[in-house]
Amino acid sequence: MTDRTGRTSEAPRSSGPPTATVRRIRLPQKLRNMELWLLIVACIINAAAILLVQLGAMGRIDTQLVLLGAGLSALVFGLHIAMRFVARDADPFLLPIATVLNGLGIAMIYRIDIADGESGWESASVRQIVWSAIAIVAAIATILLIRNHRVLFRYTYLSGLIAIVLLLLPLVPGIGREVSGARVWIGIGDIATFQPGEIAKIALAVFFAGYLVRNRDSLSMVGRTFLGMRFPRARDLGPLLVVWALSMAVIVFQRDLGTALLYFGLFLVMLYVATSRLSWVVLGVSLFVGGALIASQTLDYVGNRFANWLDPFSPERFDQEFGGSYQLVQGLFGLANGGLIGTGWGQGRPDITPVPQSDYIIASLGEELGLAGIFAILALYVLFVARGFRIGFAGQDDFGKLLGVGLAFVIALQVFIVVGGVTRVIPLTGLTTPFLAAGGSSLVANWVIVALLLRLSDTVRNHPRLVIDG
Amino acid sequence: MNRELKRVTIVALLMFLALFVSATVIQYVQADALASDPRNSRTLYESYSVERGPILVGGDPIASSQPSDDDYKFQRVYSNGPLYAPVTGYIPVNGEATGLEQSVNSYLSGQSSSQFFDQLNRLISGQDPMGASVEVAIDPVAQQAAWDALGDYTGAVIVTEPSTGRILAMVTKPTYDPNALAVHNGAEVQATYEGLLADPSDPLFNRATGGDMNPPGSTFKLVVTAAALESGQYTPQSTFPNPASLTLPGTDAVVRNSGGGTCGGGAEVTLADALRLSCNIPMAELGMELGDAAIREQAEKFGFNTEFEIPTVTEPSTYPRVLDEAQTGLTAFGQGDVRATPMQMAMVSAAIANGGIVMNPNLVDAITAPDFSPLQEFEPAEFGRAISEETANTMVQMMVNGVENGAASNARIDGVSVAGKTGTAENGEDDPYTLWFTGFAPADNPQYAITVLVEDGGGLGQEGYGNLIAAPIAKQVLEAVLNT
Numbered sequence: 010m011t012d013r014t015g016r017t018s019e020a021p022r023s024s025g026p027p028t029a030t031v032r033r034i035r036l037p038q039k040l041r042n043m044e045l046w047l048l049i050v051a052c053i054i055n056a057a058a059i060l061l062v063q064l065g066a067m068g069r070i071d072t073q074l075v076l077l078g079a080g081l082s083a084l085v086f087g088l089h090i091a092m093r094f095v096a097r098d099a100d101p102f103l104l105p106i107a108t109v110l111n112g113l114g115i116a117m118i119y120r121i122d123i124a125d126g127e128s129g130w131e132s133a134s135v136r137q138i139v140w141s142a143i144a145i146v147a148a149i150a151t152i153l154l155i156r157n158h159r160v161l162f163r164y165t166y167l168s169g170l171i172a173i174v175l176l177l178l179p180l181v182p183g184i185g186r187e188v189s190g191a192r193v194w195i196g197i198g199d200i201a202t203f204q205p206g207e208i209a210k211i212a213l214a215v216f217f218a219g220y221l222v223r224n225r226d227s228l229s230m231v232g233r234t235f236l237g238m239r240f241p242r243a244r245d246l247g248p249l250l251v252v253w254a255l256s257m258a259v260i261v262f263q264r265d266l267g268t269a270l271l272y273f274g275l276f277l278v279m280l281y282v283a284t285s286r287l288s289w290v291v292l293g294v295s296l297f298v299g300g301a302l303i304a305s306q307t308l309d310y311v312g313n314r315f316a317n318w319l320d321p322f323s324p325e326r327f328d329q330e331f332g333g334s335y336q337l338v339q340g341l342f343g344l345a346n347g348g349l350i351g352t353g354w355g356q357g358r359p360d361i362t363p364v365p366q367s368d369y370i371i372a373s374l375g376e377e378l379g380l381a382g383i384f385a386i387l388a389l390y391v392l393f394v395a396r397g398f399r400i401g402f403a404g405q406d407d408f409g410k411l412l413g414v415g416l417a418f419v420i421a422l423q424v425f426i427v428v429g430g431v432t433r434v435i436p437l438t439g440l441t442t443p444f445l446a447a448g449g450s451s452l453v454a455n456w457v458i459v460a461l462l463l464r465l466s467d468t469v470r471n472h473p474r475l476v477i478d479g
Numbered sequence: 480m481n482r483e484l485k486r487v488t489i490v491a492l493l494m495f496l497a498l499f500v501s502a503t504v505i506q507y508v509q510a511d512a513l514a515s516d517p518r519n520s521r522t523l524y525e526s527y528s529v530e531r532g533p534i535l536v537g538g539d540p541i542a543s544s545q546p547s548d549d550d551y552k553f554q555r556v557y558s559n560g561p562l563y564a565p566v567t568g569y570i571p572v573n574g575e576a577t578g579l580e581q582s583v584n585s586y587l588s589g590q591s592s593s594q595f596f597d598q599l600n601r602l603i604s605g606q607d608p609m610g611a612s613v614e615v616a617i618d619p620v621a622q623q624a625a626w627d628a629l630g631d632y633t634g635a636v637i638v639t640e641p642s643t644g645r646i647l648a649m650v651t652k653p654t655y656d657p658n659a660l661a662v663h664n665g666a667e668v669q670a671t672y673e674g675l676l677a678d679p680s681d682p683l684f685n686r687a688t689g690g691d692m693n694p695p696g697s698t699f700k701l702v703v704t705a706a707a708l709e710s711g712q713y714t715p716q717s718t719f720p721n722p723a724s725l726t727l728p729g730t731d732a733v734v735r736n737s738g739g740g741t742c743g744g745g746a747e748v749t750l751a752d753a754l755r756l757s758c759n760i761p762m763a764e765l766g767m768e769l770g771d772a773a774i775r776e777q778a779e780k781f782g783f784n785t786e787f788e789i790p791t792v793t794e795p796s797t798y799p800r801v802l803d804e805a806q807t808g809l810t811a812f813g814q815g816d817v818r819a820t821p822m823q824m825a826m827v828s829a830a831i832a833n834g835g836i837v838m839n840p841n842l843v844d845a846i847t848a849p850d851f852s853p854l855q856e857f858e859p860a861e862f863g864r865a866i867s868e869e870t871a872n873t874m875v876q877m878m879v880n881g882v883e884n885g886a887a888s889n890a891r892i893d894g895v896s897v898a899g900k901t902g903t904a905e906n907g908e909d910d911p912y913t914l915w916f917t918g919f920a921p922a923d924n925p926q927y928a929i930t931v932l933v934e935d936g937g938g939l940g941q942e943g944y945g946n947l948i949a950a951p952i953a954k955q956v957l958e959a960v961l962n963t
Contacts, residue, residue: 278490282483327518338518344505345513346521358521380506384499391495398491401484410480418491425494432501 040101040470041093047105048089052082055112058354062116065355066123074119077138078112084145091149092463095156098470099463100400106393107444107459111141111452113386114445116354117366117373124360133366133447140449144456151460158464162408165219172212175205176255180262190310191265191439206259206268207441207454210275210419211461217276218411220248221283229284241288249289252276253296260304266311267426267438273297274422279415282401318436336363340372340431344383351379366447368439371428386445387428394421397462403469413465416458523572527551532587532610532849534567534579536617542567542580542657551663555580560656562626565635565649565685566617566842568791569657573665574672578685579613579842582791586611586846586854593854609849616640616844616857621648621927624959628952634914634933635686636956637821641829641925643859644838646789646822648956651686653678686932689794692818693913693932696904697737697757697886697945699813701827701874701917703766704754706777708870710769715751715877719761727763727805734763734808737886737903737944754877755885757901759812766811771802774810780865782826782837783819789842796823813904824917825930826862831878832898832925835871837862879922887916889950892958896922899953901945911936916949920957927960929953 059078063070085108092099119134129135155161161168178195179185186194196202221228228245256269277293280286304311313332320326321334321341328335339362346357359365359373366373375383397417404410420443427446430437441451505513514522530553534542541563544553557567568578576584585591589610618638625636625648638648659671675683684690707713721741725734742748742758753761766774778798779785786795796819802810809815822840830837839860846855866874878898881887887899899918906913914937919928930953937948 278487282480282487285480285483322516341505341509342513342516342519342521344502345510345519346525348506348510358524361520375502375506380502383502383506387495387498387502391492394491394495395488398484398488402481407480410484414484414487418487421491421494425498428498429494429501432498432505434497434501 038097040099041089041097044089044092044101044104047101048085048108051105051108051112052085054109055082055116058113058116059119061354062120062123063355065353066120067355074134074138077135078115081112081115081138081141081145082108084142084149088145088149088152091152092467096152096463096467098467100396100466102392102396103459103462103466106389106396107456110386110389110444113374114370114442114447115141117359117370117377117445118447120355120377121360121366121373123355136449137447137452140452141456143449144452147453148456148460151457152464155461155464158409158412158461158468159406161215161412162219162222165216165223168212168219169216172209172216173255175209175212176259176263178205192263193265193268202449204441204448204450206263206265207448207450208457210271211416211454211457213272214275214279214412214415214419217279218408218415221279221411222408224248225283228280228289229286241286241292246292249276249280249293249296253293253300256297257300257304260300260311261308264308264310265439266301266304266314266436267430267440270297270426270438271419271423271440275415275419278418278422279411282414283407283411314436314438318433321433336369337431337433337437339363340369341433343369343372343376344432347376347379347382349380351375351377351382353377367441368427368446369431370446371442372431374445387424390420390424390443394418396466400462400465400469404465405469409465409468413462416462416465420455420458524550526588527553527572529553529589530607530609531555531570532589532612534587535612535614536563536566536622537619538614539619541615547663549663554663555661557657557661560658561654562622562650563617564654564657565651565687566615567657569660571660571665571668571672572663573668578791579615582788583613583843583846586613591854594848597848597850597852611849611854612847613843614845614847615842616645616647617649617842618647618960621956621960622650624648624956625650628955628959629931629933630952632933632937632948632952633680633686633935634931635821636929636931636952637687637825638956638960639822639825639829639838639840639928641832641919641928642838644826644829644840644862645844645859646840646842647927647960649685649687649822649842651684651690653680653682655682686821686934688789688791688820688822690820692794692796692820693915693934694815694817694904694906695796695813695819695824696902696913696915697759697813698824698827698900698902698915698917698930699810699817699819700754700757700762701831701878701900702778702781702783703762703769703774703811704750704877705781705831705866705870705874706769706773707750707765708873709777709866710773713750713765715749715754715873717750718747719750719753719764721746721748722760725760725763725808727808728767729803730805732805732809734759734812736760751877751880754900755880757881757886762812763808767804767808769811771799771807771810774798774807775800777865778817780837780863781830782823782862785862787822787840789822789840791842793822793840794820796820813902821917821930821932824915825928827865828878828898828900828917828919828930829925829928830865831871831874832919832922832928833871834868835864835866837865875922878918882918887918887946887950889946890916890918890954890957892920892954892961895920895957895961897954897957898922898925899950901950903944909941911940912943914943914945914947914949916945916953918953920961927957929956931956 118137122132122134179192184195186196256273259269280289305315317334321337326334357376359376362369394417400413401410427440427442429435441448443455531544533540542557547554568580570576570580587610621638635651723741736758775798783796783798787793799816810817839862882890882897882899887901890899897920902915904913914933917930919925931949936943
């Protein structure tokens with residue numbers, strides 16, 4: 010607590026000295042201790058999942074993966090210890106939730122590896138553990154380096170530039186790679202290793218937050234009223250049109266509907282929160298739906314996705330070799346096979362569905378853990394997103410609020426797009442399920458989001474309302 | 480800003496709510512419908528992950544599940560596959576099961592409602608789920624004897640127990656090896672199946688209970704005789720004109736007796752002699768006097784035009800619906816459009832042996848849970864009374880005469896009184912005959928009813944006849960079972 014006085018002095022809006030009352034309300038060690046207990050529970054759940062996978066799928070225990078998992082847990086506790094020093098007021102739920110989701114994902118990827126006969130350093134599960142380690146180290150670095158999120162505000166336009174570059178990278182000849190039709194990877198040699206678009210979503214969130222805080226007056230105050238809504242001036246439409254064009258470019262050139270929807274949805278929500286103008290949302294949704302409809306008519310892959318969504322069980326769609334509904338239907342069969350309580354770890358057949366460890370990991374988990382497991386996982390996401398929104402509600406500065414909401418919403422939207430696609434709420438698009446799905450870039454991006462949300466929540470609690478009200 | 484935040488929060492919650500609802504719809508509401516989609520390979524693998532119960536003959540398995548290392552945890556093995564193929568059928572990884580594998584599948588796979596609590600117990604106690612075992616009525620001695628006796632002929636042999644309807648032997652030839660259709664390679668199964676399907680000898684037919692059915696020929700005279708005696712207007716001593724040929728009314732069709740001449744000597748012939756010597760002309764005359772309605776009624780009392788579940792569903796033997804006089808005359812000696820399976824003709828013989836009562840044919844004795852508790856016992860069930868006991872006794876004597884000094888002489892067994900009736904049915908103008916024998920033994924205390932069917936004239940074209948080829952097969956089988 011020694012540095013509290015020093016930090017509060019940085020806060021632009023806080024006024025008045027901290028009171029004795031505040032000192033007693035703020036009990037940061039209590040938060041960290043709570044986090045510690047939750048982390049222990051999370052690690053027990055993860056260890057149990059790995060052991061149950063081994064017993065269910067192999068009938069014996071293999072210590073190698075348990076040891077790797079233990080190493081990963083040690084890193085998570087490293088992050089926890091780092092927070093005891095540099096973010097002691099941070100939210101106690103975010104880290105345990107991310108840990109449990111990450112661990113369940115590894116257990117399921119491992120389970121698919123066993124079914125496919127993969128093991129050792131070539132297997133997806135070991136790679137996922139390594140990437141998780143890198144991601145957690147990245148999170149520790151983030152929370153150590155960024156002591157105050159307002160630093161990011163300074164780099165608003167640099168973030169925007171980084172986002173654009175990251176998005177364009179896969180289109181650069183030589184390093185861009187195409188995987189199952191979508192050109193969203195970069196790699197060296199034949200191996201596609203990284204999806205820069207995943208990192209771009211953080212840069213975009215930072216850019217949107219900074220840009221909107223700077224320009225929201227012109228975006229929200231002027232314009233003319235039509236049908237009871239104030240619509241913006243034509244010349245203020247620029248940013249919206251730029252982001253829309255960017256999303257459409259992702260759809261056309263990278264053939265990635267999900268990512269486009271993710272970026273555009275993120276932008277619209279942040280724009281709405283910043284400007285309070287529903288008209289932006291109406292305009293944006295119309296633009297995107299219009300663009301998507303045109304794409305569904307002109308681009309085969311988008312058209313296929315819509316057709317699969319509407320009628321997956323028709324024999325023509327099921328038997329179509331490329332772009333048919335085989336995967337979607339197998340995912341539904343898998344979920345149905347799981348029923349209410351699931352088949353149990355290692356007892357189902359998630360390996361029948363194509364890419365059961367990445368895009369379809371939620372169907373794999375639904376098959377073996379059942380509806381109960383899906384509900385638990387979704388509830389964890391709800392809690393995670395709610396903690397993020399909480400930063401938005403309690404935040405003191407508009408940049409922090411917007412960034413917190415943006416980062417939390419991007420997780421919610423990503424879960425909705427991929428799980429909604431698997432469960433036929435919306436057409437299926439390829440996206441990773443945050444923390445669960447196999448994929449290094451996604452892990453790094455989402456763990457950095459965890460670090461940023463932790464940093465934001467720490468700042469929020471460092472400037473409690475009581476101080477201002479007092 | 481917080482007002483907007485609240486709205487965004489609501490939107491996010493609605494998005495998650497949609498996911499909760501959609502997951503519930505798929506995993507709970509639609510789960511059963513999705514599981515029963517024929518394209519759902521998980522359901523198939525699931526059905527193989529349960530150790531399917533065995534099918535037993537005299538306590539020995541003729542179909543059993545052995546542990547397997549592939550996607551399907553168990554391999555179905557048919558010991559003595561070709562011999563028991565018409566009983567077991569097969570269960571392929573793709574396509575539909577047949578035989579008992581299909582008809583008692585819910586028991587074998589452990590999915591029947593009576594096994595629900597048993598499976599729940601096994602689940603709770605950590606045991607792997609297991610299907611029930613099915614004990615069939617087949618007598619392995621009778622089955623093997625029938626297989627041996629039928630030799631290389633195309634046809635079928637069925638042996639039943641007249642008092643119960645239990646099927647003691649069911650052999651059909653040519654046949655197939657169900658093991659070849661139980662391999663775990665769908666493409667291989669498909670290729671084997673298509674090969675069998677294209678085989679002109681139709682090995683997939685169960686000729687005992689179906690297939691391309693044959694006219695019963697003279698064996699059907701038993702039904703017509705029964706109808707006559709039941710009408711009360713005829714006795715075995717009733718007489719009929721005895722010409723050497725008969726032109727059916729309103730047609731050019733000429734009926735002849737099998738010998739070509741008259742039926743025995745004399746201007747008139749008795750019903751008893753007509754049946755004993757298996758003459759066509761007196762039977763045609765009798766049939767036309769009785770009319771098609773009376774014959775049809777009698778045939779249906781024996782089980783014609785009825786589908787039986789043994790529990791595998793059998794094809795109904797047919798006596799046609801509407802006939803003119805000439806057609807009725809033809810059916811009276813088992814020609815025209817009347818068609819019968821060996822099982823149906825065995826039911827006719829068995830009913831005569833059983834004092835007139837037709838028993839439902841049945842292949843299964845008992846179904847037993849893995850913990851040896853009985854799930855279902857099959858009690859003998861009456862189909863109904865076809866003829867009076869008096870008519871039955873009369874007909875037993877007529878059939879014994881047919882074997883002892885009539886047209887079915889080759890079924891004679893020293894020291895045992897055999898009752899029987901042969902048949903030699905015409906198909907097309909130049910097509911080979913279909914040869915029959917149906918009967919039972921011992922006549923004074925019937926234990927076994929047997930029907931033999933030999934298609935393609937037994938390789939002799941139009942030279943073969945029932946007493947030459949079918950009767951000796953019946954004799955050989957009866958000797959084997961009576962000596963045990």
